[in-house]
Structure formats: structure tokens, C-alpha cells
Amino acid sequence: MNYGIVLFHTTASAMQAQKLLTKAGLKGKLVPTPRQFSSDCGIALRFDWEQREQVESSLKSGKVDIAAVHRL
């Protein structure tokens, strides 16, 4: 499986993002931030890289404050 990861500044944003993805019917899982990425917040959101566009637009429409998006 190809995964992407969304990094956040604060845990509150990670929770907000998870809720939005669930609501939009997209797959997403909150995981400890992989150490290779400079961690802003200890919790990150892992998603299917194939759904990258839907995930990003969903987070954007929910005005989630995102630190970065990377491919795993």
C-alpha cells in the first residue's frame, strides 16, 4: 500500500482532520509521526496516497491548519 502522511502543528488539528476524513468517507488513520519527518506534532494522519487529492481538498475545505504533506 502506498501511503501519504499529513503533519500538523497541533494535536487539535490532527483530530479535526481525522473527523473530516471520516465524514467524507475517506480512509485515514492517526499514527505517531514518523521520525524521518521533522515533527511539529507527535500525531500525524496517514492516508492512501491514491486519495491524495480528495484528502487534501477535504482538509482544505475544513480549513485545517496543515504543516506538511509527504509521501511515505
Place this chain on the structure above:
Amino acid sequence: MIYLDNAATSWPKPPEVLKAMTDSLERSGGNPGRSGHRLSIEAAMVVYETREEIASFFNSGDSMGVIFTSNATHALNLAIYGTLRPGDRVVTTSMEHNSVMRPLRDLEKKGVGLKVVPCARDGTLDLSEMAKAITPGTRLVVSVFASNVVGTIMPIAEIASIAHKAGALLLVDAAQAAGALPIDMQEMGIDLLAFTGHKALLGAPGSGGLVVRSGVDTSGITPLMRGGTGSQSELEEHPHFLPDKFESGTPNLVGIASLQAGIRWLKQRGIDAIRWQEKELTHELLEGLCNIPGTKTYGTLDPERCVAIVSFTAEGKTVSEIGLRLDEEHDVLVRVGLHCAPAAHRTIGSFPQGTVRLAPGVFTTRDEVHAAVKAIATVVSS
């Protein structure tokens, strides 16, 4: 037993609140936002969903601006010490609780200009006096939403408009009002709202918060504490974004869960229905007291203009004697004395003896109020 001390802390709590508290430990007992395993994430979700619940309940417009604190005092200290610097000017009312007055008196000694606008003997504020006091360049205006001594409701929207014209921020102490009155931060123009969870919001002691209205610039507000936030762990400097900037250390998950359940319970019951019921009970209390010879009741004596708080004294009896006899002989629980608000008691003319305070809550019945009035009549006349 008749519990009329809901202004100190609400009792009993809805069963849903107790259940949410045990659930938070049993099911989501991790450290919120710290560890990333499922229990930590469950806990972080409880905290986050409570932020959303609070932002929506007060219509602040931004759940990231919900800062959890241990009570209203903590929230007020955060806002007051975070905002004011020596040389700044702050304006407040003479009806404030010591959770506002003591920080302001301390800052006054450290070079902050403080103006306390005197209120009338019924606790009401003359807006023209407020307007005269809020000079251009005033940094902060602090006002209680509803007095903890006589329940008098302040004209918050009007104060906000005066404050904003002068370029000042408005901080509101909603310790008694939150959960008892509808509060719309965006419509009323409240910039910072301090609340506690354990009074009319029906949560547990140790829960509370400071709500920052969407669009308010917090860059000039410094945190009260710095420490672990679960974010930017590689840095030894404290983060500057909300809510982490003002929240350090493991939060009170159990208290936050209780707050969420309390607010959901209130929404289900309906804040307007609760307000209507509390106005009825206040009316019954005021009417009952005015028929007892020798008693003096304070405040506006108008249930439309106060929350469910009634203060009285009785000729020839100390308030402590009345309180003790109500408890021991009649099972009626009230709070007597100065209620941590000497300025308010000076304003209404009951300093230093204080008053007997009666505060019904959402679970108080008319029968209980009638029985309490009868008990007061007995104690006062003998």
C-alpha cells in the same frame, strides 16, 4: 436536603456527566495527543470534540481558540497577566469577583493603570460611566457577565462596542453566566470569555477554559505557563500557535469529558427552557423573601435582569447564624458571607457583614424553593 448553592458549584450533576467521566478513564485513558497509540488518540478526540462543542455553544467561530484551564480563575489570570504590561490601562466594574480584582490590584502595583467603574446599589452598570472610563488606548476591559453576589446581568454587547471603539479587548468573566444564559461571542463582540465547568455547565470541578473569539489577535498575549504540548518537541522554545501556546502539561481529561457531557445535556434540555425555569424560581424566591418581615433583599429584584442568584440579610441576625441554622435545622444549603467579592458587596451596601446567597439550579423545584422560604421565615423570626 435542599441544595441552593449552585452558584458555588452545581449539584447534583446529570448521570450522563458521571458516566462520561468514568468512560474517559475506562475507555480512552491515554494521554491526549502525546503518544499516538489508540488510547492516546481516543483521549485526544474527547478533548478535541469538547473544543468543538464549546466553540459552537458560545459561537466563538474557532475551536482552536478554546483553551482548557482548571477553572475560571485560571482562565482570567491567563487573559489578564497575558495581556497587560506596565504602562497599559485596564477598565473594570465594581461588581467583580476577586478572581478579576486580585490580579488587577496586583498589576496596578506593577505599573498598570486601573480604573474601576462604580456600579449602582442594585449592581447595574451605567454605560455612560463606562464610556467615560474607556479612554482611547485602553488595552483591556474586564467585566463580569452576571454577578456572583446578586446575579445582575451586565450589558455585555454594549460594553464590547465601547471597548472596541477605543481599540481595547473585552474579557468577560462568565463563571455564573455560562450555561445559564445564551452567550454568542461573535454577536456580542466578546473577545475573550473565561468560564468554569463546574457551575451551570454541570461539569466537574477542575474544568474550565478561556475562549478566544475567531479573528482576535493573540500574538500579544503571553502564556501563563510553558511546557510540554505534544507539539514541536524538537524545540526548547514554546510554540506560538493555538491552542498549544496556552495549554501546557497533561490536560484534565476527566474534567473535559464531564464538560462535554454537561454541555450536551444543556443543549438537549435547551438553554431557553432552563433560563425560563430559573427565572420562575428566582421570582418565587424574591416574592417569598419580600413577605418575610425584617429581611432585606439586594440586586435588581427583577428575574429578567439577573441569573438565578438572590442575596438577602435579616435584621438582628448574622448571615453565618442564618446559614448554620438553615443547614442544621432545615436541611437547606446556602452560602453566606462575602462570596470572594468584597467590591461587589461594597457596591450593594452589604460590606463587611455579607449576605445569605440563594442559588437554585436546573434540578431545583418550586416545592423546594417554597420550603426554603418557609425555613428562612422560621429562622429569621426566632
